[in-house]
Amino acid sequence: MRKLNINLPKYRLFLEFRLIKRRKSIFDEALIPSVSDVKKKYRKGSLPGRFFRHIFEHKNIRKVLASNLALIVVTTSLVPQTGVQAQEVAEESVIETQTNLVTEKSVQYPVKNIKITQGFSFYHPGIDLDGVTGDAIKSIKPGKVSAVSYSRFAYGNSVLIEHANQVSSLYAHLSKIEVETDQEVTMDTEIGKMGATGHAFGDHLHLEIHDHGRAVNPLSVLR
Numbered sequence: 432m433r434k435l436n437i438n439l440p441k442y443r444l445f446l447e448f449r450l451i452k453r454r455k456s457i458f459d460e461a462l463i464p465s466v467s468d469v470k471k472k473y474r475k476g477s478l479p480g481r482f483f484r485h486i487f488e489h490k491n492i493r494k495v496l497a498s499n500l501a502l503i504v505v506t507t508s509l510v511p512q513t514g515v516q517a518q519e520v521a522e523e524s525v526i527e528t529q530t531n532l533v534t535e536k537s538v539q540y541p542v543k544n545i546k547i548t549q550g551f552s553f554y555h556p557g558i559d560l561d562g563v564t565g566d567a568i569k570s571i572k573p574g575k576v577s578a579v580s581y582s583r584f585a586y587g588n589s590v591l592i593e594h595a596n597q598v599s600s601l602y603a604h605l606s607k608i609e610v611e612t613d614q615e616v617t618m619d620t621e622i623g624k625m626g627a628t629g630h631a632f633g634d635h636l637h638l639e640i641h642d643h644g645r646a647v648n649p650l651s652v653l654r
Contacts, residue, residue: 587629
């Protein structure tokens with residue numbers, strides 16, 4: 432410390448000047464220290480461990496780490512989470528739809544209760560379906576009535592229906608006919624009642640199916 436005295440006429444001014452050597456701070460240490468500095472600063476640990484400890488505790492390194500961490504936090508909060516939002520919107524937009532498939536029959540048996548008493552053969556160009564008088568008879572496929580016959584012989588009371596692709600079906604031995612010629616029928620149309628008219632032994636329905644005028648086994652069509 433140095434003292435300087437200045438004498439003025441009426442006043443005495445004392446000025447003091449202190450010259451103090453500033454103590455070296457650890458924050459002014461070099462980023463890459465010497466081996467001796469590391470040994471003096473850290474007493475414990477291996478030399479490589481003390482060396483890296485000095486680097487990571489250096490103020491410049493801590494400033495960089497703090498700045499990067501702050502930048503990451505700010506950037507994360509400002510950047511919109513477009514990917515996540517798009518995914519959430521996509522998930523919310525998924526609507527489960529249920530498709531009800533309606534399968535319509537293309538062909539059916541003409542009677543409700545199926546019991547075949549006689550099959551198809553060269554001498555019997557059709558099948559006989561057992562039942563009782565009064566059972567409902569329906570068309571095997573949609574079509575148009577092409578002929579209606581009332582007889583006490585052969586097929587007895589019978590109905591002939593024309594279908595698409597030159598396919599026709601014959602229903603014989605009916606006790607009652609409920610359609611007329613040129614009438615359009617569906618698979619829900621009741622065309623008559625089962626009976627035993629014509630050349631028949633007991634109540635049954637004789638069914639024939641013709642493809643382009645040729646008799647085919649009805650079971651190949653009805654499956």
